[in-house]
Amino acid sequence: MSSSTQVADATGVDEQAVAQGQVTKSVYVYEAPVRLWHWINALAITVLAVTGYFIGSPLPTMPGEASDHFLMGYIRFAHFTAGYLFAVGLLGRIYWAFVGNHHARELFTLPLTNKAYWQEVVSMVKWYAFIAERPNRYVGHNPMARLAMFFMFFFTAVFMLFTGFALYGEGTQAGSWANRVFGWVIPLMGQSQDVHTWHHVGMWVLIVFIILHVYAAIREDIMGRQSIVSTMISGHRTFKD
Missing domain, CATH: 1.10.287 (Helix Hairpins)
Structure with a gap:
């Protein structure tokens, strides 16, 4: 059974009714x-x-007395x-x-050894590249979004926390909790300025991710005929075929 069929079964969507414009299905996700x-x-x-x-x-400066x-x-x-x-x-x-539902785990788990998963990633790449006419339906994150969320957001977020608290610990000096827990990061990466530089690079990685994330969400709302932005407000994903 294909992933798109599984989604149709999970949402209870009658495909014939959808084709006739009779059904808008809402599923509680987040x-x-x-x-x-x-x-x-x-x-x-x-x-x-x-x-x-x-x-x-x-x-560079501020007017008046320092x-x-x-x-x-x-x-x-x-x-x-x-x-x-x-x-x-x-x-x-x-x-x-x-402790949450299975959609809450999608951010941290990737079926990287599953061939079908990579086939779905390729299909989403074709959709975003305007090659495919319509995307497959996914109740939670689509496979490509899960890949980006893990490597561009989660991985970078952890890196930013480690480097950020290492620099914070340098300021609070030896004996502070941040220096004791994260002080090893600075000598591992070379010196303080190296950590500053990579922390700055990490910020731009997150900014690029956010730009792509917002673009994809709005694009899916318009072209994919499914709610994305409003889903993160109401928790319900609506398929609007």
């Missing part, structure tokens, strides 16, 4: 903790990217706060992968 994490995570990454940029490329300004201090505080939120959120998301 539970409230997953949706809450998604939007908090989006906010945290936005704050981290903006403040991180100014930490790496500070403003003692009257604490701009970089506020920027660093916002960055650190968003970093803690990002870390706690990812830990909570990992926890929910164990």
